[in-house]
Amino acid sequence: MTATQDHPAITPISDVRLHEGVDDGTATGPVDSSAELVKVPVHRYTSQEFADLEQRRLWTRTWQLACCVDHVAAPGDFFEYRVGPYAVVVVRDADGVLRAYQNACRHRGNSLCTGAGSGLTELRCGYHGWTWDLAGQLRKVPGRKGFGQLKMSEFPLLAAQVDTWGPFVFVNLDLEAPGLGEYLEAVPGDTEWARIEEFRCTASVVGDVAANWKTVADGFSETYHIQTLHPELLCNIDDVNAPQRLWGHTGKSEQLYGLASPRIKDGLTDQEVWDSFIVTQGQRMGITEACPVPEIPAGETLTDVIADRVRQHVAKSGTDLSGFDTDRIMRLHQYQLFPNCSVLLTADTLSALVARPGATPGTAEMGIFAFRRAASGDAPYTRPMDLRVAFEELDLGYVLNQDAAVLAGIQRGMNQPGLTELVLSQEEKRVINTHRNLELYLGIGPRD
Numbered sequence: 417m418t419a420t421q422d423h424p425a426i427t428p429i430s431d432v433r434l435h436e437g438v439d440d441g442t443a444t445g446p447v448d449s450s451a452e453l454v455k456v457p458v459h460r461y462t463s464q465e466f467a468d469l470e471q472r473r474l475w476t477r478t479w480q481l482a483c484c485v486d487h488v489a490a491p492g493d494f495f496e497y498r499v500g501p502y503a504v505v506v507v508r509d510a511d512g513v514l515r516a517y518q519n520a521c522r523h524r525g526n527s528l529c530t531g532a533g534s535g536l537t538e539l540r541c542g543y544h545g546w547t548w549d550l551a552g553q554l555r556k557v558p559g560r561k562g563f564g565q566l567k568m569s570e571f572p573l574l575a576a577q578v579d580t581w582g583p584f585v586f587v588n589l590d591l592e593a594p595g596l597g598e599y600l601e602a603v604p605g606d607t608e609w610a611r612i613e614e615f616r617c618t619a620s621v622v623g624d625v626a627a628n629w630k631t632v633a634d635g636f637s638e639t640y641h642i643q644t645l646h647p648e649l650l651c652n653i654d655d656v657n658a659p660q661r662l663w664g665h666t667g668k669s670e671q672l673y674g675l676a677s678p679r680i681k682d683g684l685t686d687q688e689v690w691d692s693f694i695v696t697q698g699q700r701m702g703i704t705e706a707c708p709v710p711e712i713p714a715g716e717t718l719t720d721v722i723a724d725r726v727r728q729h730v731a732k733s734g735t736d737l738s739g740f741d742t743d744r745i746m747r748l749h750q751y752q753l754f755p756n757c758s759v760l761l762t763a764d765t766l767s768a769l770v771a772r773p774g775a776t777p778g779t780a781e782m783g784i785f786a787f788r789r790a791a792s793g794d795a796p797y798t799r800p801m802d803l804r805v806a807f808e809e810l811d812l813g814y815v816l817n818q819d820a821a822v823l824a825g826i827q828r829g830m831n832q833p834g835l836t837e838l839v840l841s842q843e844e845k846r847v848i849n850t851h852r853n854l855e856l857y858l859g860i861g862p863r864d
């Protein structure tokens with residue numbers, strides 16, 4: 417896609433790295449107290465005009481998580497990815513090559529397929545029957561003579577970029593955008609220890625939420641809210657010594673679990689930390705009912721004991737975590753991939769959260785991909801369970817349910833005419849980074 421009025425040339429990726437490998441050591445990081453307050457215009461979350469600009473200049477040009485390798489593992493598997501008005505078909509061709517096409521018939525535009533499935537041998541338009549092979553070449557045009565001089569080779573499917581990182585399949589409608597490897601910056605290297613290719617997607621869930629897509633994404637881009645919104649989680653997380661990094665399109669936060677937040681002045685007993693871990697993520701140990709804290713061996717901490725329980729639980733399904741130490745199991749590595757994806761990773765868990773625009777600026781589609789680590793990278797792929805649910809039925813687990821419950825209220829507040837700006841802390845620097853990238857893609861200034 418070349419620069420036009422609607423698609424202005426953007427600053428090359430190499431020039432927009434805001435912080436190269438910055439490691440702050442704490443959630444706030446070094447703060448310059450004389451620095452100007454960071455403010456963001458609230459209409460970015462509420463106005464149709466801004467949503468239209470995003471539609472034209474953002475969603476057409478960024479890499480987005482479309483589905484998982486599990487969805488398109490075998491030749492003939494396909495998955496239709498939709499974002500706003502756009503649709504991309506991801507398909508594994510007969511030679512095993514992953515392809516992506518804009519979901520549009522070259523005759524009169526009909527969508528070629530919907531949903532996901534397997535066993536596809538060709539892409540045949542259901543309207544008049546134009547048919548392409550999975551490599552995108554036009555093979556059949558019923559009544560071809562009626563078109564006069566129609567050269568089949570001039571009407572391939574409209575390609576989109578597609579590539580994978582571990583178990584994730586990303587697409588980009590812009591054929592001239594830098595490749596996924598460049599887009600993801602330091603993230604693949606930073607996760608190498610985790611062997612994420614061993615994870616298999618078990619389910620994807622999509623639900624509609626009453627909030628702008630950025631409201632959803634912001635909630636997964638800062639830990640500032642933990643002390644208030646997640647009181648139970650605060651009892652088993654160090655949300656203070658939680659270093660954040662920013663690259664260009666990507667950012668990261670790390671949080672160690674299994675110990676009380678330093679914000680809790682008098683500290684907590686091991687039993688209290690243990691209890692809160694069970695409430696918020698006990699399923700990782702296979703424990704969901706309250707029980708006495710196990711004895712802590714000399715020289716170990718409660719964090720070590722929880723890590724060991726996680727190892728024992730995962731071993732029951734044949735996965736060996738003995739190569740991962742306590743830190744690898746208990747430290748959450750949370751990545752932000754601009755514009756709309758968060759990846760949450762520990763040695764035993766992987767999930768990805770995405771937010772996509774809804775029909776209005778005040779609505780979005782929230783998607784979650786859940787994974788399980790297989791015994792090895794060669795483990796077979798099976799089709800994940802794909803669910804679409806009403807928001808009220810969206811059960812994301814104890815903590816994410818708390819995150820989801822505030823979304824509508826945030827959006828309602830942002831609609832109030834007196835509220836014109838949002839104010840952001842350095843603890844929310846990954847939210848700030850989203851806005852800086854948004855400005856680059858939309859070709860707007862920080863106050864627009």
Ligand code: FES
Pocket residue numbers: 521522523524525526541542543544545546
């Ligand atoms: S619109 Fe597809 S064949 Fe006519």
Ligand SMILES: [Fe+2]
Pocket residue numbers: 635641645646815819
């Ligand atoms: Fe949260």
